[in-house]
Amino acid sequence: MKVKTVSTKPIDGQKPGTSGLRARTKVFMGTNYLENFVQSVFNAIGGLAGKTLTLGGDGRYFNDAAIQTILKMAAANGAARVLVGRNGILSTPAASAVIRNRKTDGGIILSASHNPGGENGDFGVKYNIAAGGPAPESVTGEIHRRTLEIDSYRIAEAPDIDLAQLGETQTGDMTVEVIDPVEIYAGLMRSLFDFDALRALFASGFAMRFDAMHAVTGPYARAIIEGELGAPSETVVNAVPLPDFGGHHPDPNPVYAHALMEEMFSESAPDFGAASDGDGDRNMIVGRNCYVTPSDSLAVLAANAHLAPGYRQGLAGVARSMPTSRAADRVARKLGIGAYETPTGWKFFGNLLDAGMATLCGEESAGTGSDHVREKDGLWAVLLWLNILAVRRISVARIMAEHWAEYGRDYYSRHDYEGVDKQAAEQLMSDLRQRLSELPGKSFHDLTVTEADDFAYTDPVDGSRAEHQGIRIFFGETARAVFRLSGTGTVGATLRVYLERFEPDPERQNDEPQSALAPVIAAANEIAGIAERLGRDGPDVMT
Numbered sequence: 001m002k003v004k005t006v007s008t009k010p011i012d013g014q015k016p017g018t019s020g021l022r023a024r025t026k027v028f029m030g031t032n033y034l035e036n037f038v039q040s041v042f043n044a045i046g047g048l049a050g051k052t053l054t055l056g057g058d059g060r061y062f063n064d065a066a067i068q069t070i071l072k073m074a075a076a077n078g079a080a081r082v083l084v085g086r087n088g089i090l091s092t093p094a095a096s097a098v099i100r101n102r103k104t105d106g107g108i109i110l111s112a113s114h115n116p117g118g119e120n121g122d123f124g125v126k127y128n129i130a131a132g133g134p135a136p137e138s139v140t141g142e143i144h145r146r147t148l149e150i151d152s153y154r155i156a157e158a159p160d161i162d163l164a165q166l167g168e169t170q171t172g173d174m175t176v177e178v179i180d181p182v183e184i185y186a187g188l189m190r191s192l193f194d195f196d197a198l199r200a201l202f203a204s205g206f207a208m209r210f211d212a213m214h215a216v217t218g219p220y221a222r223a224i225i226e227g228e229l230g231a232p233s234e235t236v237v238n239a240v241p242l243p244d245f246g247g248h249h250p251d252p253n254p255v256y257a258h259a260l261m262e263e264m265f266s267e268s269a270p271d272f273g274a275a276s277d278g279d280g281d282r283n284m285i286v287g288r289n290c291y292v293t294p295s296d297s298l299a300v301l302a303a304n305a306h307l308a309p310g311y312r313q314g315l316a317g318v319a320r321s322m323p324t325s326r327a328a329d330r331v332a333r334k335l336g337i338g339a340y341e342t343p344t345g346w347k348f349f350g351n352l353l354d355a356g357m358a359t360l361c362g363e364e365s366a367g368t369g370s371d372h373v374r375e376k377d378g379l380w381a382v383l384l385w386l387n388i389l390a391v392r393r394i395s396v397a398r399i400m401a402e403h404w405a406e407y408g409r410d411y412y413s414r415h416d417y418e419g420v421d422k423q424a425a426e427q428l429m430s431d432l433r434q435r436l437s438e439l440p441g442k443s444f445h446d447l448t449v450t451e452a453d454d455f456a457y458t459d460p461v462d463g464s465r466a467e468h469q470g471i472r473i474f475f476g477e478t479a480r481a482v483f484r485l486s487g488t489g490t491v492g493a494t495l496r497v498y499l500e501r502f503e504p505d506p507e508r509q510n511d512e513p514q515s516a517l518a519p520v521i522a523a524a525n526e527i528a529g530i531a532e533r534l535g536r537d538g539p540d541v542m543t
């Protein structure tokens with residue numbers, strides 16, 4: 001095998017964000033862009049000599065070419081073995097499962113997740129560590145440092161590998177093992193859930209719609225929900241992954257998964273609906289006439305997880321990202337288990353899961369997961385819901401009503417201002433930061449600020465610290481507004497405003513969230529001066 005050392009220069013902006021490096025697909029396809037970043041990853045982890053890697057992606061445009069490049073670079077950098085999903089496909093949770101099950105030294109996942117794909121969409125690269133989860137800040141920081149000093153990369157001059165055939169081939173001294181993308185993952189799901197009970201549920205006529213949004217979960221959902229659990233063949237829709245996700249935004253929320261929402265709120269709605277995102281780590285849960293917010297979903301799963309075999313022993317603790325509503329904390333308190341609040345992004349859950357401090361984790365952005373892998377896992381969340389429904393045999397709406405009656409309801413919404421001027425957004429945040437100490441005691445739209453801070457987190461396991469993780473404004477015990485800038489966008493900036501209010505009274509738990517939150521929304525807008533500073537009348541997306 002001939003190895004080429006190619007001279008290169010650092011490229012601006014190769015700083016991993018909330019979840020890996022993301023950029024426009026055309027930027028990734030530009031000269032040395034992918035190669036620089038991948039070589040920087042290899043450099044940051046002390047080289048690849050003798051190591052094994054897991055490799056796969058969500059199938060978006062450029063996935064296949066990028067995989068061939070990375071294989072050649074891995075061979076040139078001395079890797080011993082790379083496990084690749086057939087046709088280059090691995091969902092993010094499946095990649096995590098493969099890293100753990102086959103004990104590879106780490107993995108590379110190609111995805112920009114919920115961002116649109118295609119030649120004019122986005123592409124991304126994430127590096128996961130041997131525990132199976134996203135690289136922690138110490139590693140992503142080192143990767144970034146390496147991108148700033150890179151002067152060459154190594155690549156093998158070798159033919160492309162046929163990734164359509166399962167089995168092993170050699171590239172020089174490196175073995176490429178093409179694996180079934182579903183098998184290890186499906187085995188893990190079988191070990192956690194009562195598949196017999198799920199089969200009985202579907203056999204009883206329980207109807208479900210799963211919208212794979214033309215993204216990577218299609219093949220997984222088909223194999224498990226239709227194949228193993230016997231759901232009718234029309235259960236999974238948009239099941240064939242497309243390089244541009246059919247031109248859609250593969251983000252499972254009521255705005256982008258509106259077709260599913262319409263069906264679930266129609267006369268002929270099935271019992272249960274779900275959707276997942278580009279790389280299969282997010283989930284949306286919706287019952288007949290009943291949308292479940294991700295924050296509520298985490299709380300319901302925590303309260304009911306013991307009904308599934310994999311969690312029969314109970315939970316060690318529940319962790320949520322800071323902007324996620326405090327509904328899960330109420331369940332943890334009742335169960336007498338730990339509740340943790342981490343910065344946004346799955347990488348912050350890894351230590352809690354490794355240390356056995358948390359069993360379930362979740363984010364308001366539709367990510368839920370457990371210690372079975374080290375990523376959020378869309379299909380897992382759907383199967384856990386199904387297992388709970390199979391045991392309780394009541395509707396999703398009934399589950400929610402009972403949950404709120406017991407714990408109270410946390411009205412919740414996130415307002416996104418997308419593609420706004422970066423400078424204006426950064427200025428808005430820094431001005432807010434400056435004013436934090438003067439806010440308490442002031443009133444806005446009948447709400448009085450009691451506390452305001454810039455969220456910082458000290459990891460309880462390794463003591464590492466993350467600062468400036470979002471501005472929290474508390475209005476007493478019950479209401480809160482949070483402001484942060486997105487770390488996954490590729491154009492301009494996205495301001496996220498997270499709004500919540502607790503309602504303990506069952507008589508008042510049936511309002512429409514935007515109206516129930518109206519005072520918090522008005523106060524948040526006024527405090528930050530959103531309209532004047534960003535020149536926007538309202539958010540682009542409300543979830």
Ligand code: VG1
Pocket residue numbers: 018019112113114115277281282321344345346363364365367485486487488489496
């Ligand atoms: C968003 C979400 C965050 C999630 C991240 C990656 O980040 O808010 O909760 O972990 O996406 O999800 P940000 O920085 O844009 O708010 V995924 O499914 O895109 O890997």
Ligand code: CO
Pocket residue numbers: 092113114277278279280281282
């Ligand atoms: Co995702």
